[in-house]
Amino acid sequence: MTGHRLVLVGGGHAHVQVIRALAQQPEPGMTITLVTDRLLTPYSGMLPGHVAGIYSHAEMHIDLGRLAEVCGVTLVGSAAAAIDRARRTVTTEDGASVPYDTLSLNVGITPDLSGIAGAEEHGIPVKPISSFIARLDALLEAAARADGPRRIVLVGGGAAGVELALALKARLTGLDPKGRPFWIGLAASNGLVATLNDGVRRRARAALARHGVTLLDDFRVVEINAQGLRAQDKRFVTADAVLVSTAARAPSWLATTGLPTDRHGFVQTTRCLTCIDDSAVFAVGDCATVAEDPTPKAGVFAVRQGAALTANLRRRARGEVLAPHRPDRNYLTILMTGDGSAIAGRGGWFAVEGRWVWRWKDWIDRRFMRRFSEFRR
Structure with a gap:
């Protein structure tokens, strides 16, 4: 050739x-x-x-x-x-x-926000990640102020939404200097991690409850505005920031x-x-x-x-x-819970949780990245 x-x-x-x-x-x-x-x-x-x-x-x-x-x-x-x-x-x-x-x-x-009125102006899409990280940094900087945002909602009940809600809760827990607690909500329209097995779903729901993340069940978001977000059934939740991890194009x-x-x-x-x-x-x-x-x-x-x-x-x-x-x-899914633990699931039956699962995920991810950071031709 x-x-x-x-x-x-x-x-x-x-x-x-x-x-x-x-x-x-x-x-x-x-x-x-x-x-x-x-x-x-x-x-x-x-x-x-x-x-x-x-x-x-x-x-x-x-x-x-x-x-x-x-x-x-x-x-x-x-x-x-x-x-x-x-x-x-x-x-x-x-x-x-x-x-x-x-x-x-x-x-x-790229995010597909076309189905949510006001999302382009008021939502923070998780994809693409590079843009999200810049907006996340600005949100965290604002949250560190006494008058900063305190009510934050993640839209999307899939694996990404669950992980990000728990991760954000962990990040914000020790950040408030004035004793004004953060409230994190997770809006799930089609069930929680619906594509994963029952064992993972039960553990994910329990992890959200354990860490004080409020699950908004059957909450199909149709509008995001400066005050919060509205569901198709007219429920309204106030929020200072709304992160969107749903459909993409x-x-x-x-x-x-x-x-x-x-x-x-x-x-x-x-x-x-x-x-x-x-x-x-x-x-x-x-x-x-x-x-x-x-x-x-x-x-x-x-x-x-x-x-x-x-x-x-x-x-x-x-x-x-x-x-x-x-x-x-029949691939392995591992969800971090933000507290040094993680939930792993595969297929229709395998589901485990523990600190050793997080160490396993951390090892997998760091090994993948070393293939490129340490590569020498």
Whole structure:
């Protein structure tokens, strides 16, 4: 093989694995270009720990500039704005044209606040994480003041909402200098961690109660305003800040590319992770959906796509037949509770809780991050 140009757009969980793997075992003649305007990429598994004050900003981010340099990858420090599939080029926001033989997209998601009136103005979306962290820092700084916010609500009863509510409660517990206690609420519209098993759900509910997080059951948020949030059944809860961890959509620029997308704007792919109408374009992580086998928008799937994507990028460069990726839906979920403990669940029956579970999760996450922070070519 000679002169195969691989272009990676976005520095998500799958792409950082591709970069590392192709540096460890290079493909002859392959050049790699990374197109991204974010030189630090967050690891979503560590976000609750960061909110709780356990991990620093540096500990939960991968330095893409350093990784690209160490791995011999050309870095184009601008966001992608357009794709010309006929000419096989990517155009960036600053006007650069980057040619490719194979293109891979791993650009994440943006919040879909369209179903909640006032959310764009008054809500704090959890995705993208980089924007959320900046707004979180401002919220925490304000909360440290005697006249700062005291009533905070998380919208979203999934795993992310539960973890973030507990993490925020842990972070704020010792922060109030004037004895005005913080009140944290969690608005869940479709049950608590409804996709997980009964044992995890019971433990999550108990953890919220134990730490004084108020669960707002069957609370489908339809409006957020300066005073708080309103449910579809007219209930109103006052709040000084509302964090939103619910629906998301693909970045809007993907809709202009001509790539086949579903009704939420996610790129539709085959089981081989290629676009359904273009074998030269791969798409992975939250920005994509396998048309025949869609999975939830969870970081675990993007992480597990890394090895399959790498293998198929090699196969395409060699002119070989691509292999389908079959995601394991029976995956392990670990929810931190913010007090040095965590809840683990898998499938329809496995559920445990304890400090050893948190140590296990911490070890898994730190090991993943060391693969990139300590990598030497």
